[in-house]
Amino acid sequence: MNWFASIGRRGINVLRNLGRALLLLMAILRAPHGLVTRFREFLAQLYSVGVLSLLIISVSGVFVGMVLGLQGYYILSRFAAESTLGVFIAASLVRELGPVVTALLFAGRAGSALTAEIGLMKATEQLSALEMMAVNPVSRLLVPRFFAGVVSVPLLAAMFNALGVLGGYFVGVGLMDVDTGTFWAQMQSQVDFDKDIINGVIKSVVFGVICTWIALFQGYEAVPTSEGISRATTRTVVHSSLAVLGMDFVLTALMFGD
Amino acid sequence: MANSRFSLLTEAAVGAMMLLGGIALFFLAMQVSNLGGFKRVSGYQVEARFDNIGGLKVRSPVTMAGVRIGEVSSIGFDSTTYEAVVTLDLLPEFNQVPTDTFAKILTQGILGEQYIGLDPGGSEQYLQQDSEITMTQSAFVLEEIVGQFLFSKAEESSTGGGF
Numbered sequence: 001m002n003w004f005a006s007i008g009r010r011g012i013n014v015l016r017n018l019g020r021a022l023l024l025l026m027a028i029l030r031a032p033h034g035l036v037t038r039f040r041e042f043l044a045q046l047y048s049v050g051v052l053s054l055l056i057i058s059v060s061g062v063f064v065g066m067v068l069g070l071q072g073y074y075i076l077s078r079f080a081a082e083s084t085l086g087v088f089i090a091a092s093l094v095r096e097l098g099p100v101v102t103a104l105l106f107a108g109r110a111g112s113a114l115t116a117e118i119g120l121m122k123a124t125e126q127l128s129a130l131e132m133m134a135v136n137p138v139s140r141l142l143v144p145r146f147f148a149g150v151v152s153v154p155l156l157a158a159m160f161n162a163l164g165v166l167g168g169y170f171v172g173v174g175l176m177d178v179d180t181g182t183f184w185a186q187m188q189s190q191v192d193f194d195k196d197i198i199n200g201v202i203k204s205v206v207f208g209v210i211c212t213w214i215a216l217f218q219g220y221e222a223v224p225t226s227e228g229i230s231r232a233t234t235r236t237v238v239h240s241s242l243a244v245l246g247m248d249f250v251l252t253a254l255m256f257g258d
Numbered sequence: 259m260a261n262s263r264f265s266l267l268t269e270a271a272v273g274a275m276m277l278l279g280g281i282a283l284f285f286l287a288m289q290v291s292n293l294g295g296f297k298r299v300s301g302y303q304v305e306a307r308f309d310n311i312g313g314l315k316v317r318s319p320v321t322m323a324g325v326r327i328g329e330v331s332s333i334g335f336d337s338t339t340y341e342a343v344v345t346l347d348l349l350p351e352f353n354q355v356p357t358d359t360f361a362k363i364l365t366q367g368i369l370g371e372q373y374i375g376l377d378p379g380g381s382e383q384y385l386q387q388d389s390e391i392t393m394t395q396s397a398f399v400l401e402e403i404v405g406q407f408l409f410s411k412a413e414e415s416s417t418g419g420g421f
Contacts, residue, residue, distance in 0.1 A: 040265060043265070043268055043269055043272050044265070044268055046272045046275070047268045047271055047272050050272070050275050051271045051272060051274075051275045054275060054278075080367075081367075090290045094286065094290065094291075152275070154279070155275060155276065155278075155279025155280075155282075156279070158279050158282040158283040158286060159278055159279055159282040161282065161286055161290075162281075162282035162283075162285045162286055162290075163282075165285075165286075165289075165290055184289065187290055188289075188290070188291065188292055189292060189319075190292075191290050191291045191292065192291060192292055193287055193291040193292060196291060197283075197286050197287060197290070197291050201283070
């Protein structure tokens with residue numbers, strides 16, 4: 001009996017959290033005027049969430065592209081198909097690796113910071129203080145952060161992709177002597193703008209929403225103690241990563257499985 | 259404002275990031291995808307009938323002497339003659355293709371993509387909009403070739419292979 005009750009309690013908790021998260025998202029989306037009134041804050045958040053993630057995104061992009069170039073070359077040259085190395089690198093980056101790895105890095109680099117910031121504001125009762133002064137903490141604090149995240153992830157993913165392709169080019173053409181012309185020509189003939197690149201951008205927008213949403217929700221709902229904040233930060237990274245990977249499968253099935 | 263210098267730097271950094279993101283997307287569009295490559299300028303349509311088109315697809319390239327001069331714009335089926343009707347979209351600048359041109363379905367590499375190769379004939383008349391290429395050669399289907407090879411081998415051993 002107790003055993004069943006414990007399962008039931010967990011289920012109810014999961015659903016309750018999902019509902020609260022959804023309510024928070026709706027509250028954020030219902031107050032987009034916070035973006036206009038707090039434009040400076042939005043820019044500052046774009047800086048701390050987006051610009052400061054540039055370095056890790058660029059370095060990872062170059063290295064992921066270089067690894068793809070190496071691995072792709074070893075496998076493709078076995079079948080005398082090195083000419084398709086460009087397609088292999090560009091398609092796997094633009095369709096999957098770019099959006100997903102960017103979102104995972106973003107969750108670790110920026111999402112955890114957002115959770116810790118909001119959570120500490122809650123623990124030090126700054127959120128209650130705002131409410132005391134009749135300032136809505138959602139539109140004042142969460143809206144600029146949310147949209148900063150949603151804007152930065154696609155930009156970061158585009159940079160990740162571009163640098164990854166260049167990294168793959170460096171390894172494939174520079175080190176492995178694949179022909180420059182074939183590398184680009186095959187890539188251009190096989191990678192479709194609408195199907196591959198636009199879908200990749202849509203994916204990264206969705207991942208941006210998911211990661212920022214989870215981070216803000218975990219911060220906003222954190223237990224206001226130092227232990228609570230540390231748990232919330234951990235949960236942000238774990239939940240974001242799982243949600244991104246799961247959502248990626250769904251989106252891929254919808255977009256590419258015709 | 260006391261922190262105006264900081265916010266100017268912030269704004270500049272944000273602007274730089276947005277610009278870089280835009281450049282990256284532009285690079286992807288023009289250099290990586292097909293948007294900057296082969297321009298889809300519609301030229302004139304020519305029809306060709308094949309017994310078997312193998313793995314030919316819409317947008318497969320049409321080449322002459324290895325140069326891309328157009329692409330396959332549609333593939334249909336004639337239910338009276340059981341032939342595949344392929345419409346080729348040739349670029350307008352290649353308007354001097356003789357009417358007795360020979361169209362073959364070829365394969366890039368051994369297992370690569372299939373495309374249509376045109377061998378020019380000697381006619382003085384040129385293909386126009388909606389004209390038809392009458393001389394065609396079907397796709398190379400590996401199973402058929404292997405089948406023919408095995409069949410001829412079997413025949414060889416049953417007639418001449420006695421010693």
